[in-house]
Amino acid sequence: xxxxxxxxxxxxxxxxxxxxxxxxxxxxxxxxxxxxxxxxxxxxxxxxxxxxxxxxxxxxxxxxxxxxxxxxxxxxxxxxxxxxxxxxxxxxxxxxxxxxxxxxxxxxxxxxxxxxxxxxxxxxxxxxxxxxxxxxxxxxxxxxxxxxxxxxxxxxxxxxxxxxxxxxxxxxxxxxxxxxxxxxxx
Numbered sequence: 222x223x224x225x226x227x228x229x230x231x232x233x234x235x236x237x238x239x240x241x242x243x244x245x246x247x248x249x250x251x252x253x254x255x256x257x258x259x260x261x262x263x264x265x266x267x268x269x270x271x272x273x274x275x276x277x278x279x280x281x282x283x284x285x286x287x288x289x290x291x292x293x294x295x296x297x298x299x300x301x302x303x304x305x306x307x308x309x310x311x312x313x314x315x316x317x318x319x320x321x322x323x324x325x326x327x328x329x330x331x332x333x334x335x336x337x338x339x340x341x342x343x344x345x346x347x348x349x350x351x352x353x354x355x356x357x358x359x360x361x362x363x364x365x366x367x368x369x370x371x372x373x374x375x376x377x378x379x380x381x382x383x384x385x386x387x388x389x390x391x392x393x394x395x396x397x398x399x400x401x402x403x404x405x406x407x
Contacts, residue, residue, distance in 0.1 A: 223301040225320045227344065228385035229312035234258050236385050242306040244299050246292065246323075248315035249308075251282060267295040273314045275352040284315075289322070289356045296323040304387075312383035318349035318371075320388045322357040325367065328390050333363060335392050337370035343388060346380040 228236040230249065237245065237258040244265045247255050251270035257263065269288050272281035299305050305323070309315035321340055325331050340347055349371050358367035377383075 224304050224390060225323060225388040226304045226306050226385065227312055227316045227320045227383070227388060228306065228308045229316075229382040230255065230308055230310050231382060232312065232385045233306065233308045236306050236308070237261065240304040240306065240387075243303045244295075244305045246295060246305065246307040246316075246319055247309075248288075248292075248319055249310055253310065267291060271315065273309065273350060275350065284350065284352045284356065286356055286360070289353065289360060292319055292322065293326050293357075293360070296326055299327075311381065312385065313346050313377060313380065314348050314350045315353065317344060317347040317383070318351075318353040318357075321349055321367070321371070322353065322361075324388055324390055325357070325363070326361060329361075331390075331392060333366040333370040334373065337374050339392060340388060341374040341377075343386040344377065344383055346377040346383040347374075348377040 226236055226240050226242065237260060243260065245261050247268045248271055249255060250272055257266050269291060270282060271284045271288050274281050274283055277283050307316045307319050317340065321336060324336055325333065351371065354367050354371050358365060
């Protein structure tokens with residue numbers, strides 16, 4: 222079964238190695254040095270230079286529809302032959318929002334609330350970027366359900382960085398039975 226795996230920048234190399242990812246999405250501030258892991262070809266790495274903000278701030282890049290469109294296009298082109306790694310600086314906000322968004326875009330039958338609850342179960346520190354979620358809710362025609370679901374799980378536990386975790390693309394019990402909640406330590 223293929224899945225999404227979320228990590229911080231610091232955990233990205235181990236995440237790619239442990240899961241055999243061949244595609245990576247980076248959501249990080251412009252100018253932050255990111256070394257693409259060796260197994261990842263340049264054309265299989267999406268870099269989205271965006272700040273972790275929800276309202277305009279001087280000197281920062283507010284997530285907008287162009288960022289969302291690039292994320293969705295990349296996710297839809299992903300061949301699902303290996304897990305897709307998604308990271309931001311801490312693995313808490315931008316990357317967790319992107320994983321939530323991509324899971325719903327790739328599998329439109331997923332229930333927004335059930336996926337948000339699964340996200341919380343797997344990532345106690347996750348606080349998905351509300352701006353990215355709101356943009357995706359509108360683009361994907363989810364009628365506010367994505368926004369409400371993410372609000373319902375609340376802010377994640379305080380942390381400097383999140384623990385890498387797996388987010389499945391299906392939520393059936395039999396599919397989840399063999400999938401670890403957190404990334405195995407590699």
